[in-house]
Amino acid sequence: MHLSRQIEPLYRELAAVLRAEVQLLAPGDYLPGEIQLAARFAVNRHTLRRAVDELVLEGRLLRQQGKGTRVLARPLIYPVEAGSAYSDSLSALGHRVEAQLLERRQRTATQEECQHLQLSAAADVLELSTLRLLDGQPVSLIRHRFCASRVALLAAYRGGSLRHYLAERDLPLTRTFSLIGARLPSRDEAARLLMPQHAPLLSVLTLSRDMAGRPVELALSTSRADRFQYQVAP
Amino acid sequence: MHLSRQIEPLYRELAAVLRAEVQLLAPGDYLPGEIQLAARFAVNRHTLRRAVDELVLEGRLLRQQGKGTRVLARPLIYPVEAGSAYSDSLSALGHRVEAQLLERRQRTATQEECQHLQLSAAADVLELSTLRLLDGQPVSLIRHRFCASRVALLAAYRGGSLRHYLAERDLPLTRTFSLIGARLPSRDEAARLLMPQHAPLLSVLTLSRDMAGRPVELALSTSRADRFQYQVAP
DNA sequence: GGCGATTTGTCCGTATGTATC
């Protein structure tokens, strides 16, 4: 005979209650201790912990042994349009957009690069790595690859919008195709983007062409999925 | 003074041992029962379960109440391109594409649905939930939402390609806009897609219109990022 | 730095519920 049988197990019901309560708290606030919470809900501490586990996995709470359990901030998501330049639509909305040049190197092209950029085998490519920040927070890492013949054109680039830089030098680009996926970050990527290693990245491979339709740039951007969405408009 | 202190907690050490053992088993094999395994390693059943939890989260094992714990096949990473019609490009490549209808329900529209589908406030929507399988393996969960006036048109849909179903009934659709992001799956999504909860999902929100340009379907697909990539062509 | 007090993390024990065969 089961009087108070819920369809859901207790720890999940509890998780739902906690989820609602956590929403009312401010980011950075600490939850009451596990013993107190367990007492308040009249459940065993293990059952409470199981419920809190859910919210931790959902990224709402951060547990620290010896300190407590804090409410995490829910990050803003910036939708970015596929067609336009990276920065235009966002800065139009009042966001501060920055691009830092991390690295510039020249090397032989991979097979994938040869194919997309229509290079002959063993040609050289110029690779620029940039970090994009929105409102001061790191959001995306981008690897731009060009045919090595563009080295001189790109020599003066130091940061800021790469598309604007090229447009000012009579090489406006348009995107022609994108391949979008998601994965977990490497340790290095997580460090550069100041994100946990278990949170997903959105990766976008795009090929851009000049006005004559010749492929110019193959770019691979990897962005924090909790701050970034990719919008494709017709 | 800690003589036998391991740096790792017991359940993690155990998980490492199990990980090695599981690799030697064939996909589909069942693990010994939890009681037996706990006895073999001389740990409490809870400790063993905690260790097995790790492998389940990693996607190596699948637990089924009443049956047992099975070894999963190592997920084949076949990146999949999905353009305008979900199934066409894939079946053209020789893949077997299936769509199962999971649920059909009618309810009042959310604000987002009203906006995209151009409905008046408090209008009804029809929501169809489908599961897409590729070569027999679950890949995507999709929530299709239509204006409730389409109920009769969609009454006979039982599964298979929804776009073909509609096209055969003189309602061919074209996508006009997509919002693409990535996140971790909920427990339920992970279970339906037979994936670990820590592996990312690719989510795509698309609005489709009829030939007159009127919005008809708002679809939210969530796909295993390790099996699915989204391609956008100009 | 030491030493409690507090808080989360791990481990064990036991009992009962629920799904599958």
Added chain:
DNA sequence: AGATACATACGGACAAATCGC
């Protein structure tokens, strides 16, 4: 219906990290 497997929930105990005195 019974046996077996996993799922949930209770309980106690101690370890490890953090902080303030």
